[in-house]
Amino acid sequence: MTGTLKKPQGDTATRRPRVMPDVTKAIASDIFSGRYPAGSSLPTENELGVEYSVSRTVIREALKVLAAKGLVLSRPRVGTIVCNEDDWNIIDPQVLAWHAPHALDDKLFDAILETRRAIEPLVAELAATRATLQEIADLEATWRGMAGAGEDLAAFSRSDIAFHQIVYAASHN
Missing domain, CATH: 1.10.10.10 (Winged helix-like DNA-binding domain superfamily/Winged helix DNA-binding domain)
Structure with a gap:
């Protein structure tokens, strides 16, 4: 199968x-x-x-x-x-979605982290200067969700994903 x-x-x-x-x-x-x-x-x-x-x-x-x-x-x-x-164009959304069941290999994980390290400082800088009050409030709520997740990895991951989505959106780029 x-x-x-x-x-x-x-x-x-x-x-x-x-x-x-x-x-x-x-x-x-x-x-x-x-x-x-x-x-x-x-x-x-x-x-x-x-x-x-x-x-x-x-x-x-x-x-x-x-x-x-x-x-x-x-x-x-x-x-x-x-x-x-x-x-492989592994950062293509479809490829990443198709690869997801097989994605827990170290090489892919390292590639994603490298990309995040390269992009996220600029995204955070833009978000810091461009975020709306609502986006700032949403960031704080997701940060609190991560902080309050304790040992619940699923809850932490949901908040972490939402946090990053909001940061990227708040960059308005």
Whole structure:
């Protein structure tokens, strides 16, 4: 089974993706899970079409999306090859969402922290000079949520995410 989509197993009828975004997500999930490791070839468009019960046009469009996000590279007479992780556009919102079930690796975590260290000082500076009174109040409320979370990691994370969203919005950039 890949992600939340079920694939055929024997004679058992299962739900399969019917539209291009679902197929794109399913193929991406197969890449992230290691079913198709870097450097390997994906099945042909015809084989993928049969696997997902969709047309070659749907597969072709899904592969174009994946190529635009750096996950695969399609070449005539060679086929579609899975790219190295370093080529993936991991900060793309869709790629990050697709990768989420597999995202708890140190390399991705370090990359996110590096990006935050580079961007957040400027964002905080802009927010400090541009935030509205409501945004300042909202920041204080989320800060209190983090401080009051104690050992509740889920509560802390919700407040932390909200805090950062408000800081970014308060930068008005």
